[in-house]
Amino acid sequence: MTKTYLDFASGAPLHPAAREVLIAAYEHGYADPRRLHGPARNARLLLDNAREACAEALGVRADEVTFTASGTHAVHAGLLGLAAGRRRVSKRLVHSAVEHSAVLHAARWHADRGGEVVEVPVDATGRVDPAAVVAAAAPGAAVVALQSANHEVGTRQPVGEVAAALAAYDVPLFVDACASAGRSPLPSGWAVAAASAHKWGGPAGVGLLLVRRGARWRPPFPVDERADERGIGFENVPGALAAAAALQAVAADRDAAARQHALVARLRDGVRASVPDVDVVGAEHDRLPHLVTFSCLYVDGEALVTELDRRGYAVASGSACTASSLEPSHVLAAMGALTHGNVRVSVGRDTTDADVDGLLAVLPEVVTDLRRRAGIP
Incomplete structure (x- = not known):
């Protein structure tokens, strides 16, 4: 794939x-x-x-x-x-x-x-x-x-x-x-x-x-x-x-920041609209243009990243500096944000609208399936 x-x-x-x-x-x-x-x-x-x-x-x-x-x-x-x-x-x-x-x-x-x-x-x-x-x-x-x-x-x-x-x-x-x-x-x-x-x-x-x-x-x-x-x-x-x-x-590349900011804004809005019980964190506007982090209630972050990877989307989870062990993020904890079910998505120079739309299409299905497996209606 x-x-x-x-x-x-x-x-x-x-x-x-x-x-x-x-x-x-x-x-x-x-x-x-x-x-x-x-x-x-x-x-x-x-x-x-x-x-x-x-x-x-x-x-x-x-x-x-x-x-x-x-x-x-x-x-x-x-x-x-x-x-x-x-x-x-x-x-x-x-x-x-x-x-x-x-x-x-x-x-x-x-x-x-x-x-x-x-x-x-x-x-x-x-x-x-x-x-x-x-x-x-x-x-x-x-x-x-x-x-x-x-x-x-x-x-x-x-x-x-x-x-x-x-x-x-x-x-x-x-x-x-x-x-x-x-x-x-x-x-x-x-x-x-x-x-x-x-x-x-x-x-x-x-x-x-x-x-x-x-x-x-x-x-x-x-x-x-x-x-x-x-x-x-x-x-x-x-x-x-x-x-x-x-x-x-x-x-x-003078236009890169604006392109990436628009893609991430689309991701932030799309995740809020399509996934129930989700916490999209970080500043809304005064932020880096290329990344967004959100956490899904009742979902394990490792399982979420694994299932998205199976569907062809490589994203991150856990702390940015200890993601190999998937330890809860000290950053999210310091912010008082949800630390489990965490996903960090970051776009680059070749990321397209289709890439973002594809992720937004499979994400609700993956979250729903994982919650169902955990016995969450």
């Missing part, structure tokens, strides 16, 4: 622009860019080009961009590096209750080493109150972590407003932009940010660590004997170049 892929929030298929560049880069970018011979200088040129292209697409300086082994590593290094740079000022790390598990694990690592961690609650849409963030951080927190938008429900956070308020207390802001980078401009006011290439159609295993010039960032882990202290190990030069090519192509 032909699968309709609707899990772009977890990872997008390799963009055609990235595929072409990746093949060529493997032929010319294999050498260590820190060496002095000819092949190494070629690799260095490719790496510098990738850095320049990513910087231009994201609106940052090229010397603020470091390629990492993953978005998760960029989050860990970025957040803990800011905490390390501020350790003489404070040991308090503040984050929202709906951050990705990469942030939560970094916060736990920080706490295990004597740090203090404060979690800020969110409202029913998954959005923080800027005043609550500032109250938790001021005076004198080491760092605040606030995602640009949520990986599971798409709600955008008031990053610019929070950053402006924190500036009065000289508290730096770390932003996890993995869910939004490439789809929308980076928010303002951050000191360090992280992004992940596979979210926008670049190859998996390439992350971006963005450190603003002047930010008090220090290496939180053992360093490497390389020119850029923010990076560890031999850079994936072909991967970086392919990530940059995909990012440029996605950023140049």
Whole structure:
């Protein structure tokens, strides 16, 4: 059966622009860019080009961009590096209750080493109150972590407003932009940010660590004997170049956000209209354009995803960061939303109206059948 892929929030298929560049880069970018011979200088040129292209697409300086082994590593290094740079000022790390598990694990690592961690609650849409963030951080927190938008429900956070308020207390802001980078401009006011290439159609295993010039960032882990202290190990030069090519192509598609926003709006309305006892979560309008999450009462999420997959639709369920074990989502729990029977649908550059209509046609049948099996009339 032909699968309709609707899990772009977890990872997008390799963009055609990235595929072409990746093949060529493997032929010319294999050498260590820190060496002095000819092949190494070629690799260095490719790496510098990738850095320049990513910087231009994201609106940052090229010397603020470091390629990492993953978005998760960029989050860990970025957040803990800011905490390390501020350790003489404070040991308090503040984050929202709906951050990705990469942030939560970094916060736990920080706490295990004597740090203090404060979690800020969110409202029913998954959005923080800027005043609550500032109250938790001021005076004198080491760092605040606030995602640009949520990986599971798409709600955008008031990053610019929070950053402006924190500036009065000289508290730096770390932003996890993995869910939004490439789809929308980076928010303002951050000191360090992280992004992940596979979210926008670049190859998996390439992350971006963005450190603003002047930010008090220090290496939180053992360093490497390389020119850029923010990076560890031999850079994936072909991967970086392919990530940059995909990012440029996605950023140049001016109409993508509007197309995807319309498809998701159609999904939100269709699910509400056709499935009884369903909770469609997240902000209605101020959200990422490409994803929607809903939960169906009296239905097991794993069974729902499995049955939809049997009918040709690949969707996600559970927490965005622990979906392999299908644990209840800490994001939905923090929002006070239904955590079981959860489905996350995300559209991409090739998703069509027919794909959405097809899912809406089979979803009520699947939910009804699963409820019948569970003895629910």
